[in-house]
Amino acid sequence: MAIGPFTQDDLDEIYAFAVDLGRKAGKLLMERVDQRISDANGRPNSFEEKENSVDIVTQTDEDVEVFIRNALETKYPSHKFLGEEAYAKGQSRNYLIDEQPTWCIDPLDGTVNYTHIFPMFCVSIGFIVQHKPIIGVIYAPFTDQLWSSCSGRGAWLNETRRLPLIHNPTPPMPANAPSQCIFSCEWGKDRRDIPDGNMHRKIESFVNMAAEVGSRNGRGGMVHGVRSLGSATLDLADIAAGAAILLEAGGLMTTANPPDDVDTAPIEDVRLGSRLYLAIRPAGPSATETGRETQERTVREVWRRVRNLEYSRPGA
Amino acid sequence: MAIGPFTQDDLDEIYAFAVDLGRKAGKLLMERVDQRISDANGRPNSFEEKENSVDIVTQTDEDVEVFIRNALETKYPSHKFLGEEAYAKGQSRNYLIDEQPTWCIDPLDGTVNYTHIFPMFCVSIGFIVQHKPIIGVIYAPFTDQLWSSCSGRGAWLNETRRLPLIHNPTPPMPANAPSQCIFSCEWGKDRRDIPDGNMHRKIESFVNMAAEVGSRNGRGGMVHGVRSLGSATLDLADIAAGAAILLEAGGLMTTANPPDDVDTAPIEDVRLGSRLYLAIRPAGPSATETGRETQERTVREVWRRVRNLEYSRPGA
Numbered sequence: 001m002a003i004g005p006f007t008q009d010d011l012d013e014i015y016a017f018a019v020d021l022g023r024k025a026g027k028l029l030m031e032r033v034d035q036r037i038s039d040a041n042g043r044p045n046s047f048e049e050k051e052n053s054v055d056i057v058t059q060t061d062e063d064v065e066v067f068i069r070n071a072l073e074t075k076y077p078s079h080k081f082l083g084e085e086a087y088a089k090g091q092s093r094n095y096l097i098d099e100q101p102t103w104c105i106d107p108l109d110g111t112v113n114y115t116h117i118f119p120m121f122c123v124s125i126g127f128i129v130q131h132k133p134i135i136g137v138i139y140a141p142f143t144d145q146l147w148s149s150c151s152g153r154g155a156w157l158n159e160t161r162r163l164p165l166i167h168n169p170t171p172p173m174p175a176n177a178p179s180q181c182i183f184s185c186e187w188g189k190d191r192r193d194i195p196d197g198n199m200h201r202k203i204e205s206f207v208n209m210a211a212e213v214g215s216r217n218g219r220g221g222m223v224h225g226v227r228s229l230g231s232a233t234l235d236l237a238d239i240a241a242g243a244a245i246l247l248e249a250g251g252l253m254t255t256a257n258p259p260d261d262v263d264t265a266p267i268e269d270v271r272l273g274s275r276l277y278l279a280i281r282p283a284g285p286s287a288t289e290t291g292r293e294t295q296e297r298t299v300r301e302v303w304r305r306v307r308n309l310e311y312s313r314p315g316a
Numbered sequence: 317m318a319i320g321p322f323t324q325d326d327l328d329e330i331y332a333f334a335v336d337l338g339r340k341a342g343k344l345l346m347e348r349v350d351q352r353i354s355d356a357n358g359r360p361n362s363f364e365e366k367e368n369s370v371d372i373v374t375q376t377d378e379d380v381e382v383f384i385r386n387a388l389e390t391k392y393p394s395h396k397f398l399g400e401e402a403y404a405k406g407q408s409r410n411y412l413i414d415e416q417p418t419w420c421i422d423p424l425d426g427t428v429n430y431t432h433i434f435p436m437f438c439v440s441i442g443f444i445v446q447h448k449p450i451i452g453v454i455y456a457p458f459t460d461q462l463w464s465s466c467s468g469r470g471a472w473l474n475e476t477r478r479l480p481l482i483h484n485p486t487p488p489m490p491a492n493a494p495s496q497c498i499f500s501c502e503w504g505k506d507r508r509d510i511p512d513g514n515m516h517r518k519i520e521s522f523v524n525m526a527a528e529v530g531s532r533n534g535r536g537g538m539v540h541g542v543r544s545l546g547s548a549t550l551d552l553a554d555i556a557a558g559a560a561i562l563l564e565a566g567g568l569m570t571t572a573n574p575p576d577d578v579d580t581a582p583i584e585d586v587r588l589g590s591r592l593y594l595a596i597r598p599a600g601p602s603a604t605e606t607g608r609e610t611q612e613r614t615v616r617e618v619w620r621r622v623r624n625l626e627y628s629r630p631g632a
Contacts, residue, residue, distance in 0.1 A: 036483055053483075112541040116498045117481045119461075143459040145435075165433045167352060167369075182432045187542040193531030203523055207515070215509030225428040226503040228544045 001152035004101070004129045008152055011135065014076070015150035018125050018137045019159070021071050022148075025064050025107060025123040026141030032060045033117060033142070057108070057115045064107035068125065072103050079103055097272055102128045104240035104272070109138075110231030119143055120229045126240025133272065136244030149248035163249040164282040170250065172286035173294035176213070178301055183209045183223040186232060190311075201307035208305040219305045240272055242279075250282030252295045258303035267296050275311045278302060317468035320417070320445045324468055327451065330392075331466035334441050334453045335475070337387050338464075341380050341439040342457030345424060348376045349433060349458070373424070373431045380423035384441065388419050395419055413588055418444045420556035420588070425454075426547030435459055436545045442556025449588065452560025465564035479565040480598040486566065488602035489610035492529070494617055499525045499539040502548060506627075517623035524621040535621045556588055558595075566598030568611045574619035583612050591627045594618060 001008050036056060065083045072081055080102040097104070103125065108114055110121035119142040127135035134151040147163070149155035155163040164170060174180035185206055190198045211220035232239070243253050252267070256278040259265035270277055280298050283291040317324050352372060381399045388397055396418040413420070419441065424430055426437035435458035443451035450467040463479070465471035471479040480486060490496035501522055506514045527536035548555070559569050568583070572594040575581035586593055596614050599607040 037477075037481060038484060112498070116540070118498055118543070143461060145459060161353075165353060168354060182428070182434055182546075187526055191526050191528045191531075191536070191538055193527045193536060199523070199527065203519060207519055210503055210507055211509045211515065212507045220507070220509060222507055224432070225546045226544055227434070227546050228542055230498075230541045230543050 003132070003134055003151060006101075006129065011150055011152065014127060015135050015148070015153065017075060018127060018135055019146065019148055021068060022123050022125050022137035022139040022146065023141075024071075025068050025125075026139040028064050028067060029060065029108060029114070029121065029123065030141045032056070033114075037117070053115050057111060060114075061108045061111065064123070065105070068105050068107055068123075072105075076101075076103075081105075083107065097128060097131060099130065104128055104133075106239060106241075109239075110229075113230045118230065120231045122231060124239060124241040126242075126244050128240055128272065131272070133240045133244035133247065136241035136248070138241050138245065147245050149245040151244075151248065153248075155245045155249035163245065164251070166281070170282050170284035170291065172289065172291060173280070173283045173298045175286070177294075177298040178209060178221040178223050178305070179213060180224050181298070182225045182227060183221070184227045184229070185209075186228055186230070198309050198311070201309055205306035209302070221301070221305050243270075243272065243277075246279055250291070252280040252292070252299065254278050254299055256302075256306060257308045258306060262300050262303040267299050276309060319448070319450055319467055322417075322445065327466055327468065330443060331451050331464070331469065333391060334443060334451055335462065335464055337384060338439050338441050338453040338455040338462065339457075340387075341384050341423060341441075342455040344380050344383060345376065345430070345437065345439065346457045348372070349430075353433070369431050373427060376430075377424045377427065380439070381421070384421050384423055384439075388421075392417075392419075397421075399423065413444060413447060415446065420444055420449075422555060422557075425555075426545075429546045434546065436547045438547060440555060440557040442558075442560050444556055444588065447588070449556045449560035449563065452557035452564070454557050454561065463561050465561040467560075467564065469564075471561045471565035479561065480567070482597070486598050486600035486607065488605065488607060489596070489599045489614045491602070493610075493614040494525060494537040494539050494621070495529060496540050497614070498541045498543060499537070500543045500545070501525075502544055502546070514625050514627070517625055521622035525618070537617070537621050559586075559588065559593075562595055566607070568596040568608070568615065570594050570596075570615055572618075572622060573624045574622060578616050578619040583615050592625060 003011065036053070061084065069081055069083060072079065080100045082097070082102060082104045084106060105126065106124040108121060109124045113119070114121040120140070121142065122138050122140040125137040126133050136147070136149045138147040139145070146158050147156070148159065157163055157165065187202065192199060194200070206226060208216055208219040209221040209223050210226050211222065213220050213222045246253055253270050254267050255270050255274060256276040278299060280295045283294045285291050286294055289297070319327065322330070352369070377400065385397055385399060388395065396416045398413070398418060398420045400422060421442065422440040424437060425440045429435070430437040436456070437458065438454050438456040441453040442449050452463070452465045454463040462474050463472070464475065473479055473481065503518065508515060510516070522542060524532055524535040525537040525539050526542050527538065529536050529538045562569055570583050570586050571590060572592040594615060596611045599610045601607050602610055605613070
């Protein structure tokens with residue numbers, strides 16, 4: 001399948017390069033972990049370790065970004081590169097993505113986990129053509145797990161297990177979704193205790209999703225489980241690489257901010273560069289619905305249960 | 317180190333047997349996952365998969381328990397065995413653990429994750445002598461990660477990385493803990509929307525831990541991250557194997573239900589068989605405190621922020 005200026009052969013080559021690059025970058029992350037674990041010398045003030053950790057992690061983040069950037073700019077000088085640095089300036093990525101083939105990378109997703117050597121961290125490398133994420137590579141080096149996809153080639157775990165990791169044929173979303181679903185969400189960094197602020201709106205949304213059916217003015221969702229891994233990429237809730245892999249596997253990604261009319265608003269693909277994503281797993285048909293219909297029904301049921309969030313600060 | 321009737325040589329042999337058994341049981345769990353993923357035939361009603369999944373998972377849980385039980389009873393006929401079955405009867409494990417050497421196992425921890433083929437599930441095998449967990453084996457087959465410990469032999473990841481996975485020497489708990497800590501918690505199954513019920517008490521506790529310092533009448537804990545993996549064992553918050561490994565690595569485990577006087581109540585080792593655990597990571601000394609003191613200070617700070625929970629129903 002050709003996309004923009006790229007033949008499938010072109011894409012296959014770029015895909016192989018991205019997978020290799022993801023693994024190498026992940027190896028760098030693990031080398032730094034090993035250094036931190038074994039670095040027993042020259043630290044008389046061991047109780048200051050935590051401050052040191054944050055500095056070390058920031059440095060690692062930057063170093064791995066430079067490593068990935070250099071590799072991509074050398075191999076593909078005509079492509080555009082967007083890293084954490086561009087994002088950290090507070091710009092919406094919306095405006096940074098144009099017609100040019102663009103790499104969108106996060107050298108270290110799950111920074112807090114990495115700081116604490118909690119295994120859920122990863123390298124995330126996405127390739128975007130004509131505003132569509134078409135190649136995705138997510139590598140979690142601690143557990144040596146690689147999720148990847150390329151348009152036309154499917155989505156894979158460790159290059160051998162086809163995604164989604166559910167029954168074949170893929171089942172529909174449950175009839176009473178979000179009940180019987182796993183609900184993945186993140187608490188985020190905005191912890192201000194403002195009555196109707198983002199943190200409390202999130203909590204209200206989470207509790208709606210969790211509470212028994214029939215409760216909370218009909219909003220009780222009784223999800224099967226509530227999960228927070230601390231890595232938006234591993235939650236499959238964020239950014240280019242995750243979107244590429246989810247979409248290639250048959251998932252749906254749209255906005256988590258409910259529109260005014262949750263029953264009838266069109267369910268549009270989310271724009272990369274927005275801040276709030278709702279990802280629904282791949283789904284097959286039920287007796288009465290197409291797979292897409294079961295996903296869209298689930299989107300509307302989630303929208304009924306969650307509050308709008310407002311983010312004006314970067315990183316919040 | 318000898319414990320009860322066991323020499324260190326005895327313990328080493330039992331430990332090796334438990335590690336091997338954990339790996340074999342995990343392999344069984346993965347075989348069933350592979351069957352479920354590839355089982356495309358003979359299922360005309362594919363939309364009924366979810367109900368089927370739950371049955372299949374229950375069957376797997378039972379089969380793996382029988383496998384582990386048979387292996388242990390054949391090898392160690394004089395030891396006592398406690399599995400899910402004993403627990404499911406609603407008895408507190410408190411009363412089930414006596415002076416006899418006892419195996420306490422969970423064939424499938426993270427059942428909901430397993431049902432959804434979300435990688436965080438594991439086999440958990442603990443060995444208890446004189447009320448103390450002295451051998452622990454936790455094997456997560458999806459990511460091929462094995463945590464294990466034996467009294468006198470340390471705690472390990474994949475038998476090669478010594479735990480805890482933090483700096484050497486082990487840093488103290490942060491001066492302003494729980495700030496700068498990762499807080500792992502589980503939403504659980506009790507989703508009743510009762511104003512002062514368990515779910516809302518939990519949420520209040522979680523929000524206290526997360527909110528910025530200074531907020532919520534001084535209870536804002538501003539933890540670095542809030543995590544929910546859906547596997548109490550992998551959270552290191554539960555049961556015999558987890559306790560064995562945590563304690564061998566230098567961690568502390570006590571009750572999560574705050575006593576009446578959080579400032580002065582003794583911090584006792586939690587009794588296996590209770591329902592609510594608070595686990596604190598291994599910690600070294602600060603300039604002014606022993607490692608244990610930094611842990612105990614953190615326990616009291618957590619107790620200040622969490623509500624008592626009441627569990628009268630099994631599985632709630």
